[in-house]
Amino acid sequence: MSEGIALRETTGTFGTLAAYMMRLQIKSVLIWGGVLGAYAAAIVASYLSFGDPERMEQIMSAYPPELMDAFGISDFGTIEGFLHGQIFNLIPLAIAFFPILALSSAIAGAEERGTIDVLLGNPIPRWQLVVGSFFATAVSLLFIVAIMGGLMYGSAILMDVELDFAASVEGVLNLWPLSMFFGGLALLCSAIFHRRALAIAVPGFVLLAMYLADTLGRVSADLEVYRDFSVFYYYGAAITDGIDWANFFGVSGVAVLFALLAIVVFRRRDIYT
Numbered sequence: 001m002s003e004g005i006a007l008r009e010t011t012g013t014f015g016t017l018a019a020y021m022m023r024l025q026i027k028s029v030l031i032w033g034g035v036l037g038a039y040a041a042a043i044v045a046s047y048l049s050f051g052d053p054e055r056m057e058q059i060m061s062a063y064p065p066e067l068m069d070a071f072g073i074s075d076f077g078t079i080e081g082f083l084h085g086q087i088f089n090l091i092p093l094a095i096a097f098f099p100i101l102a103l104s105s106a107i108a109g110a111e112e113r114g115t116i117d118v119l120l121g122n123p124i125p126r127w128q129l130v131v132g133s134f135f136a137t138a139v140s141l142l143f144i145v146a147i148m149g150g151l152m153y154g155s156a157i158l159m160d161v162e163l164d165f166a167a168s169v170e171g172v173l174n175l176w177p178l179s180m181f182f183g184g185l186a187l188l189c190s191a192i193f194h195r196r197a198l199a200i201a202v203p204g205f206v207l208l209a210m211y212l213a214d215t216l217g218r219v220s221a222d223l224e225v226y227r228d229f230s231v232f233y234y235y236g237a238a239i240t241d242g243i244d245w246a247n248f249f250g251v252s253g254v255a256v257l258f259a260l261l262a263i264v265v266f267r268r269r270d271i272y273t
Contacts (some may be wrong), residue, residue: 013124013128014128014131014132017124017128017129017132018132018135018136019136021132021133021136021137022136022139022140025102025136025137025140028098028102028140029140029143029144029147030147032095032098032144033143033144033145033146033147033148033151034147034151036091036094036095036144036147036148037147037148037149037150037151037152038151039087039091040083040087040091040148040149040151040152040155041151041152041154041155043082043083043086043087043152044079044083044152044155044156044159044161044163045155045159046086047079047082047083047161048159048161078240079156079161079162079163080163080164080167080171080239080240081240083152083163083171083239084171084237084239084240087152087171088171088174088175088237088238088239091175092175092178092179092211092232092235093207093208093211095141095144095145095175095179096178096179096181096182096183096207097204097207098137098140098141098144098179098183099137099138099141099179099180099182099183099184099186100182100183100185100186100200100203100204100207101186101200102133102137102140102183103133103134103137103183103184103186103187103190103199104186104187104189104190104196104199104200104203105190105196106129106130106133106134106187106190107129107130107187107190107191107199107262107266108189108190108191108193108194108195108196108198108199126263126266126267127263127266127267129266130187130191130259130262130263130266131259131263133187134183134184134187134256134259134262137180137183138176138180138183141176141179141180141183142176145172145173145175145176146172148172149168149169149171149172149173152168152172153165153168156168167238167239167240167242168239170238170239170242170243171238171239173238173243174235174236174238174239174243174248176252177248177249177251177252177255178231178232178235178251180251180252180255181231181251181252181254181255181258182203182206182207183203183255184254184255184256184257184258184259184262185202185203185206185258186199186200186202186203187258187259187262188258188259188261188262188265189202189203190262191261191262191263191265191266191269192265192269210229210230210231210232211230211232213226213227213229213230213232214227214230214232214233215232217230217233231251231254234247234250234251235247235251
């Protein structure tokens with residue numbers, strides 16, 4: 001009987017904590033989703049000025065082959081191919097910073113603000129703080145990509161651009177595991193270090209290094225071997241080719257693994273207050 005009551009109390013505490021963290025992120029979700037969605041809508045609008053297939057072929061022929069390989073540009077003749085080259089090859093560098101910034105604050109940021117002792121002064125196990133932060137950020141990120149996708153697809157409808165709905169959903173959804181990979185790494189760094197700056201700098205450096213490794217590996221046979229070590233290699237081109245679900249769940253699993261490691265580290269280290 002007492003074990004059942006304790007379980008309900010723990011579950012209730014976790015739900016309250018996760019809901020509280022999501023409420024704190026509402027403003028950020030609206031800003032990130034709105035800005036990224038406006039950018040995507042603008043790119044859809046720009047497609048109209050290049051919508052003639054012959055003009056597209058002329059533009060693509062003017063691109064250096066190495067540049068096209070580096071950014072995975074293969075087809076500007078369709079709106080999906082155009083969006084892949086103009087949005088989904090570049091926007092991961094931006095959207096990944098949402099979970100990095102959010103989860104770097106989970107532990108190290110709370111220590112710097114002097115609020116972590118208040119949080120842990122409540123009947124909240126340390127693992128709940130880690131999992132609650134990860135869960136809240138993961139849900140918030142889903143809302144961001146949903147807003148972005150809605151504005152992108154909505155602009156296509158308004159401008160009479162034949163954008164496939166399923167392709168647009170897969171394109172934005174595929175941003176989630178990639179971004180949470182770096183968010184999970186930021187959470188782990190937040191548990192290891194006592195400074196939020198380091199919890200941002202490390203995953204930020206890894207993000208840029210992996211992006212460069214994948215980009216340069218596309219154009220250089222000598223560097224191609226390093227693509228296997230970049231999460232961007234497993235990102236693919238979901239808006240044109242569909243989601244590779246094995247890679248989707250594989251990258252998501254690594255993000256969860258980072259969170260589990262963060263629990264282990266956080267439970268064993270001292271807190272600075």
